Amino acid sequence: xxxxxxxxxxxxxxxxxxxxxxxxxxxxxxxxxxxxxxxxxxxxxxxxxxxxxxxxxxxxxxxxxxxxxxxxxxxxxxxxxxxxxxxxxxxxxxxxxxxxxxxxxxxxxxxxxxxxxxxxxxxxxxxxxxxxxxxxxxxxxxxxxxxxxxxxxx
Amino acid sequence: xxxxxxxxxxxxxxxxxxxxxxxxxxxxxxxxxxxxxxxxxxxxxxxxxxxxxxxxxxxxxxxxxxxxxxxxxxxxxxxxxxxxxxxxxxxxxxxxxxxxxxxxxxxxxxxxxxxxxxxxxxxxxxxxxxxxxxxxxxxxxxxxxxxxxxxxxxxxxxxxxxxxxxxxxxxxxxxxxxxxxxxxxxxxxxxxxxxxxxxxxxxxxxxxxxxxxxxxxxxxxxxxxxxxxxxxxxxxxxxxxxxxxxxxxxxxxxxxxxxxxxxxxxxxxxxxxxxxxxxxxxxxxxxxxxxxxxxxxxxxxxxxxxxxxxxxxxxxxxxxxxxxxxxxxxxxxxxxxxxxxxxxxxxxxxxxxxxxxxxxxxxxxxxxxxxxxxxxxxxxxxxxxxxxxxxxxxxxxxxxxxxxxxxxxxxxxxxxxxxxxxxxxxxxxxxxxxxxxxxxxxxxxxxxxxxxxxxxxxxxxxxxxxxxxxxxxxxxxxxxxxxxxxxxxxxxxxxxxxxxxxxxxxxxxxxxxxxxxxxxxxxxxxxxxxxxxxxxxxxxxxxxxxxxxxxxxxxxxxxxxxxxxxxxxxxxxxxxxxxxxxxxxxxxxxxx
Numbered sequence: 001x002x003x004x005x006x007x008x009x010x011x012x013x014x015x016x017x018x019x020x021x022x023x024x025x026x027x028x029x030x031x032x033x034x035x036x037x038x039x040x041x042x043x044x045x046x047x048x049x050x051x052x053x054x055x056x057x058x059x060x061x062x063x064x065x066x067x068x069x070x071x072x073x074x075x076x077x078x079x080x081x082x083x084x085x086x087x088x089x090x091x092x093x094x095x096x097x098x099x100x101x102x103x104x105x106x107x108x109x110x111x112x113x114x115x116x117x118x119x120x121x122x123x124x125x126x127x128x129x130x131x132x133x134x135x136x137x138x139x140x141x142x143x144x145x146x147x148x149x150x151x152x153x154x
Numbered sequence: 155x156x157x158x159x160x161x162x163x164x165x166x167x168x169x170x171x172x173x174x175x176x177x178x179x180x181x182x183x184x185x186x187x188x189x190x191x192x193x194x195x196x197x198x199x200x201x202x203x204x205x206x207x208x209x210x211x212x213x214x215x216x217x218x219x220x221x222x223x224x225x226x227x228x229x230x231x232x233x234x235x236x237x238x239x240x241x242x243x244x245x246x247x248x249x250x251x252x253x254x255x256x257x258x259x260x261x262x263x264x265x266x267x268x269x270x271x272x273x274x275x276x277x278x279x280x281x282x283x284x285x286x287x288x289x290x291x292x293x294x295x296x297x298x299x300x301x302x303x304x305x306x307x308x309x310x311x312x313x314x315x316x317x318x319x320x321x322x323x324x325x326x327x328x329x330x331x332x333x334x335x336x337x338x339x340x341x342x343x344x345x346x347x348x349x350x351x352x353x354x355x356x357x358x359x360x361x362x363x364x365x366x367x368x369x370x371x372x373x374x375x376x377x378x379x380x381x382x383x384x385x386x387x388x389x390x391x392x393x394x395x396x397x398x399x400x401x402x403x404x405x406x407x408x409x410x411x412x413x414x415x416x417x418x419x420x421x422x423x424x425x426x427x428x429x430x431x432x433x434x435x436x437x438x439x440x441x442x443x444x445x446x447x448x449x450x451x452x453x454x455x456x457x458x459x460x461x462x463x464x465x466x467x468x469x470x471x472x473x474x475x476x477x478x479x480x481x482x483x484x485x486x487x488x489x490x491x492x493x494x495x496x497x498x499x500x501x502x503x504x505x506x507x508x509x510x511x512x513x514x515x516x517x518x519x520x521x522x523x524x525x526x527x528x529x530x531x532x533x534x535x536x537x538x539x540x541x542x543x544x545x546x547x548x549x550x551x552x553x554x555x556x557x558x559x560x561x562x563x564x565x566x567x568x569x570x571x572x573x574x575x576x577x578x579x580x581x582x583x584x585x586x587x588x589x590x591x592x593x594x595x596x597x598x599x600x601x602x603x604x605x606x607x608x609x610x611x612x613x614x615x616x617x618x619x620x621x622x623x624x625x626x627x628x629x630x631x632x633x634x635x636x637x638x639x640x641x642x643x644x645x646x647x648x649x650x651x652x653x654x655x656x657x658x659x660x661x662x663x664x665x666x667x668x669x670x671x672x673x674x675x676x677x678x679x680x681x682x683x684x685x686x687x688x689x690x691x692x693x694x695x696x697x698x699x700x701x702x703x704x705x706x707x708x709x710x711x712x713x714x715x716x717x718x719x720x721x722x723x724x725x726x727x728x729x730x731x732x733x734x735x736x737x738x739x740x741x742x743x744x745x746x
Contacts, residue, residue, distance in 0.1 A: 056628050057678050071681060111663045111682050115673065122672035 009120050009151050011082050011102075012037055014140040018083030018101065023091055027051065027068055030081045030103040037079055039105075045074035046105045058092020063125045066091045067118065069104035071111075078113050079105040082143070084134065100125075100134060124150040187643050187710065187726050191328060195335045195370035198318060199377025202311030202339025206378070207385060209288065209307045216296035220246060227298045227463025231455050239459065240452035243496075246297020247448030250290040250501060251441020257286030277329030279316035284309055291502035294444070298462040300451055300492035305504030308340030311378075315339075323621030325725075327732035331367055334360055338371040339378035346382065346391060350559035351375035357552040358593055364735065366728065391466070391563040392473055394535045399568045401531040405575050411520045411537065412544045412576030415513060416583025419548035422490065422512060423590055426505065429498025440500055447499020451492045460485045461492040465511030472518050473538055479522040486515035505592060509549050510542045517541020539569050544576035548584035551591040553577035614699050615692040617733050618713045618723030624649055625679050627656055631667075632674030634659055634682075643710045647721045648683040655714045655721040657683035690725055691716045696734060703727050 013033040020026035027050055035043035049070035053059070060066045081103045088097035102121060106114040124130055130150040137143045214224060220242055223230040231239055260282070291306035315336025319329040334355045342351030352371035360367055400408070436443050454461050460468050468489075472482055493508045521537035539560050547556030557577045560569055623637045624647040637646055644661035659682050667673055688706050690699055690713045702711065713723040 053680065056680055057630075059676060061672075061676050067676065069681065106681075108684075108686065111684070112666075114681065115664065115667045115677065118673055118677055119667060119670050122670075122676065126672070 009080065009117055009147075011144055011147065012039075012079045013081040014143050015081070015083035016137075016140050016143055017086040019086050021087075021089070023054070023089065024051065026083070026085065026089070026101055027054070027103065030068075030083055030101060031105075033083075034079050034081045034105070039075050039077040039079050041076055042074040046070065046072055049074060050103065050105075054092070060091040060098055061122060061125065062096070063128075063131060064088065064096060064099045065102070065121070065125050065131075066098040066100070067102050067104060067121060069106060069114070069118075071106045071108050071114065073108055075105035075107055077107060078110050078117065080117065082147070084143070100131070120151055120154065123154050188728055191331070191370055191728075192373055194318065194322075194332060195374040196377045198311075198315040198332055198335045199339040199342075199374035199379075200381050201314040201318065202336050202374065203343040203378040203381035203385070205310040205314055206307050206340060206343035206382065209292070209303065209310055210386075212292055213296045213303060216292055217298075220297050226467045228460050228467045231298055231459035231462040234459075236456045239455040240449065243297045243299055243448035243452040243455065244445050245448070246293045246299060247444035247446070247496075247499065247501065248441050249297075250293040251439060251444035253286060253290040253293065254440045254444075254500075254502075257283070257290070260286070277316055277319060277324075277326060277331070277333040279309075279313045279333055281313055281317055284313040287502045294448075294496065294501040294503055297448065298451075298455070299448060299496040299501055299503065300461050300463070300465070300489060300508060301496045301501055301503030302464040302505060302507035303503065304341065304344040304464075304506050306502055307344050308337050308504075311340030311343070312336035323619065325617055325619045325729050327617060327729045327736065328619075330736070331370060331732065334367065335370050335374035339374045342375035342378040343382045345559065345563060346379060346389075347559050347562035348372070348375035348379040350555050350562050351378065353555040353558055354550075354552065357555045358550055358591075366732065366735075390565050392469065392539065394473070394539065394564050394566045394569075396533050396535050396566075396568070398531075398533065400533070400536055400572050404529070404531060405572060407520070407524055407529065408537075408540050408544075408572035408576045409579045411517060411541060412548075412579030412581075413583050414520065415516055415541060415544035415576065416548045416580035417587060418512075418516060419509075419545055419580065419584045420588040420590065422509065422545075423549060423588070423592060425490065426494055426497055427590075429494035430500075431498075433498045433500065443499045444501055447495045447497075447501060450495035450499075454488050454492045454495070458485060458488045461488045464507035465489060465514075466507060469511055469514045469538070469542070472514050473535055475534070479519060482515050482518050486512055486519075489515075506546070506550070509546055509592065513542040513545025514538045515541070516545060536569055536572060539564055539566070540572045540576045543569075543573050544580035547577040548580035549592045551581060551585065553581040610695060612696055612733070612737070613692065614690050614694045614696075614713050614725055615722070617729065618690075618692070618725045619643075619729070620723045622647070622724045624721060625659070626651065627678065627680040627683070629679045630675050631664075631670075631677040631679075631682075634664070634679055635668040635674075638664075638668065643724055643726065645687075645708070645710045645712065645724060646679075647712045647724070648679045649721055653720040655689065655712060655719060656680075657685035658687050658712055659683045660687075660708075687712065689714045692722055696730070696737075699725065699730055700734070703730060 015029060015033055018026060018029060020029055031043055031047040034040055040046060049072040050068050053070045054068055059068045083101045085099050088099040091098040104117060133146045137146055218224050221230050223233055288306045288310050294301060295303045312333045315332045319332040338351040338355040341354045342348045352368060352375040355371055356368050433443050436446060468485060471477060489511055493505060497505055517537040517540055518534055521532050521534035524532045543556040543560035547553035557573050560573050625634055625637055627648050627650060638661055646659040648656045648658060650656055659679055664682055688702055688711055690702055690711050692713050692715050710724050710726045712721050713725050715722050
């Protein structure tokens with residue numbers, strides 16, 4: 001495997017809590033949270049691309065997690081923003097409501113980075129203790145640290 | 155690592171385990187199109203050897219039925235009464251002719267010779283006409299006719315390769331190479347000579363010893379030889395009972411022997427062609443001509459049964475000094491007449507081995523002459539072997555193949571230097587006398603194929619791989635992984651619901667993640683496809699296709715119909731190069 005495959009996953013922003021009632025609104029807030037990130041060339045285009053992708057197939061992973069994402073030229077590097085919904089909501093075909101949302105903006109050529117991030121998150125969230133701890137954390141620092149510990153222990 | 159586990163809606167556990175097993179293999183190592191071609195070359199080699207064995211034992215069975223004997227043809231004919239020597243080949247010819255005649259009613263298509271299919275065609279060797287001709291050859295050969303079995307045997311191996319390639323919808327360039335592999339396997343199996351098998355095809359038919367084509371040929375020959383060696387027990391064809399080397403001073407004599415063979419070989423070829431023309435004048439069905447040929451051969455066999463068969467046992471006898479030089483000369487003349495009668499009558503078979511006997515006789519006579527002139531250190535066995543190689547090299551216009559064949563047939567390193575001198579001189583003398591080779595006819599007249607078109611008129615549409623795996627943008631990752639298992643290329647085109655090309659998923663991008671169950675549903679083709687992959691228009695000519703490949707490192711590109719945007723195939727860089735090199739070769743052949 002390449003270095004990309006072992007690269008740590010860093011969140012560019014965390015919304016804690018994420019106050020949204022609908023999927024579209026949640027995505028809007030998450031995109032806005034990284035709108036000022038230098039890697040985001042066009043926040044509006046990123047938002048549109050993510051909605052288009054959601055239309056194609058919903059991105060709920062199960063385990064109360066959704067990972068809306070899009071490969072788009074609107075970003076120059078992989079950007080990730082996480083959020084914990086104050087009030088869980090339905091997300092596409094998921095059988096259970098979603099509480100955690102991790103939004104990814106992926107440059108067109110960063111396919112391996114994207115797959116690595118998706119795999120890492122999926123593995124981390126399969127551990128129920130991680131989600132339980134994320135349920136309880138109070139600050140964005142704790143949220144990020146919990147996630148970092150979970151990824152590190154994979 | 156977390157891997158796929160059977161879900162509630164998954165397949166049966168056994169099938170599931172199989173899929174996981176292949177995904178693991180695929181994730182670590184998945185053969186590209188080039189590796190698949192090499193694997194197919196191996197399979198073709200095994201198939202070719204099995205075809206050779208089947209043909210060998212079928213011939214033996216019919217020989218037993220026709221003659222009541224199962225020994226070599228010369229020994230068998232020596233035990234037959236004079237009238238049987240006359241009748242058996244005539245009946246064999248009649249039966250062969252009947253098979254061809256009635257076969258033509260069943261199958262209208264003309265059998266495509268494997269040489270035509272490779273040298274001129276696009277590798278399409280129809281199955282039924284080839285089988286009919288092989289059955290006809292069985293009767294001719296089993297009745298002792300002075301003709302080689304390597305022709306039909308190689309044809310069988312080649313048709314097996316062609317069928318395999320067509321089943322896999324291989325594009326023309328690849329199909330052609332596979333048929334060439336089949337032919338190489340047939341030669342290797344017939345003579346227990348893997349290198350010569352590959353070189354025969356490379357030198358005579360493909361006209362190229364580029365590794366791109368020679369590699370598969372060598373693998374195929376190797377597989378055929380290994381198969382034959384494990385199922386049959388072939389020994390060194392001509393064991394030389396000498397352990398000395400050739401004195402350096404004698405090399406010039408071998409050069410002269412080569413010159414002599416180079417002068418005689420075109421005469422031999424011309425005589426065979428003349429015989430064909432004479433037989434063509436006989437009106438009536440093919441069976442009549444074949445029976446007439448068999449009858450002439452039978453008359454010769456009444457006096458000299460040594461003319462029977464392909465000549466292998468006579469060569470052994472010459473090497474063992476069983477014949478006086480006068481008898482060797484007589485047998486050679488009789489053999490040439492017999493071969494001309496059988497071959498000229500239209501019998502299906504080869505003249506490869508019979509021409510070796512002519513060369514062996516010339517070599518032996520040269521050794522006798524050298525001894526008579528007082529030359530020291532003359533080893534007749536060397537002259538016999540070198541004569542064989544030089545004559546074959548000149549007749550087939552393939553000196554390298556002849557050199558290696560002689561080495562593999564004798565496994566005697568001492569013959570290499572004299573063989574080099576003789577085969578090169580024989581080749582150049584023969585070329586200066588006539589450009590006609592044993593296989594000239596097959597290499598000139600053949601089926602029309604894509605390669606007959608002018609370079610500038612061939613488009614990508616003519617040479618693409620039309621059968622390929624593809625997926626849609628919303629296909630889940632699990633499905634993509636499964637499709638890569640079945641795909642022969644590392645590119646999986648992505649289309650919309652109407653077949654319009656959107657992009658392609660590359661195996662190299664996703665390989666480490668193929669077995670990730672957690673991605674099976676959350677990732678779709680749209681997430682991982684590349685839309686920047688260059689595409690080829692189906693209407694691109696070859697220079698345009700070469701330019702497109704020149705601007706990218708991708709080994710395979712999608713081919714798109716520019717009118718409707720639909721994907722219609724894939725084209726591999728290696729296949730494009732094979733086509734271009736073949737067109738260049740044929741242009742060169744036409745120019746000469």
